[in-house]
């Protein structure tokens with residue numbers, strides 16, 4: 001019950017619907033129990049005593065009662081659904097909001113398919129219990145309660161015999177629940193695993209195709225599919241075993257009652273109509289008891305789903321704005337790292353160690369180093385995607401932890417190697433960080449980012465709808481759209497992942513021009529592998545295993561005999577060799 005108590009904030013505001021639904025349910029169940037009474041009166045008063053004139057009245061009364069029952073059932077069902085639907089609307093919104101504010105740390109390990117299945121299948125599992133399960137449970141109590149009262153009224157001996165049979169049924173029902181709950185939990189896990197597989201498959205389709213791993217992927221999916229099938233079959237087996245058993249217990253009690261009830265009628269202790277009514281009432285107890293398995297089933301499913309939803313909702317949002325944040329309109333862009341070290345959550349080794357530097361407003365800092373040396377980690381700390389383990393990261397003289405998080409991040413522009421483009425129009429993608437931008441501003445940003453020309457050549461220009469992950473555009477084109485996007489938010493601090501190695505010379509030139517346009521008047525951090533991108537940097541930090549190994553301007557670093565100089569030699573030797581080769585080819589031609 002703890003799960004339901006903890007999720008109360010989502011369904012409690014809609015309790016009026018539940019109350020309405022339950023009131024009409026009481027009415028509908030009450031009317032259901034009147035049916036055997038009408039039957040008894042028809043047999044004992046009208047049929048046995050040959051009072052045919054009573055039959056039309058009894059029939060009319062019966063029809064009226066049933067119409068009334070129909071109306072009550074309608075409201076009970078509709079309001080029950082309203083209760084479930086509006087509760088999970090709130091729940092879904094809360095989950096989605098939570099996903100937006102969960103820290104990067106969470107997404108390092110989260111699986112998209114699993115999250116998707118929590119937001120859809122698990123929310124639906126929870127809704128089903130709210131919409132139908134609760135009312136069915138109440139229906140059970142009411143129907144069994146009303147029926148027992150009437151049974152005792154007709155014959156307390158037969159009522160006691162009926163009651164004596166129920167423990168057998170209850171034991172089976174509870175044993176059923178014990179087995180079915182873990183089975184449902186496994187089904188949910190299996191479904192989430194299968195969703196993850198499908199999602200990863202679609203996202204990684206280009207890698208799969210380029211490595212010709214389709215068959216392997218089909219095999220892997222078959223494993224997930226198999227496991228999902230097996231778990232469903234195990235659950236079906238539990239159902240199939242328990243339900244006939246429960247029905248058998250019901251049938252045995254009916255046979256015993258028939259024998260005993262028959263004797264009672266023959267001895268005149270009860271009227272024949274009362275026995276007939278009694279038999280209808282027995283099923284009003286047996287049916288709900290058997291149905292209890294189904295109710296417990298929906299309850300178990302929703303409990304398993306609720307657990308998985310709470311796992312997301314309970315996740316700590318450890319990177320948040322402080323209670324009294326600083327919210328400047330604009331930063332000047334002074335960035336200082338003071339003795340900063342970083343150990344990522346769940347990691348043992350530090351990724352950054354004792355990093356100190358200052359980036360003056362408008363300056364350019366180059367970050368260089370082997371893969372995994374800590375370049376991106378530095379930029380992650382400026383935007384507070386992670387918090388430093390020790391030391392301080394200051395922007396305009398204040399720790400990044402003192403700023404309103406949104407304000408801080410809005411003042412930092414990121415142009416990364418892999419920029420995500422949404423499956424909407426190019427115009428919307430450029431204006432994503434500044435949705436109020438006018439069309440003129442969007443076009444101007446695109447022009448400055450060297451993107452306007454190719455956008456106009458697309459079939460619908462700025463209204464061209466991009467596929468998922470920006471499909472249909474080249475890497476260089478995607479990057480220029482991201483540059484236009486960054487230009488439009490007009491950030492004070494810029495982080496550029498200089499990934500121009502994969503593009504041709506003309507595109508590289510265009511991107512470099514766009515970068516220079518973007519960098520004007522902003523403090524810029526360039527992550528670069530090529531010396532050519534760092535020549536203009538005021539200071540280059542050369543990282544190795546999380547430490548700053550070398551630092552200085554391009555000219556200073558070239559003069560020292562270190563890593564930078566070695567990379568310079570390699571890159572420029574290659575370039576010199578290529579230039580020499582080209583010159584020779586030209587001469588020969």
Ligand SMILES: Nc1ncnc2c1ncn2[C@@H]1O[C@H](COP(=O)(O)OP(=O)(O)OP(=O)(O)O)[C@@H](O)[C@H]1O
Pocket residue numbers: 108344345347351369370371372373374375376377378
């Ligand atoms: N989210 C994370 N969780 C745990 N460890 C991480 C995370 N991000 C990076 N690391 C680790 O921190 C170290 C530095 O990584 P970082 O991404 O900063 O390097 P990098 O120099 O930018 O590399 P690259 O050039 O390949 O992008 C690496 O050992 C990496 O495995």
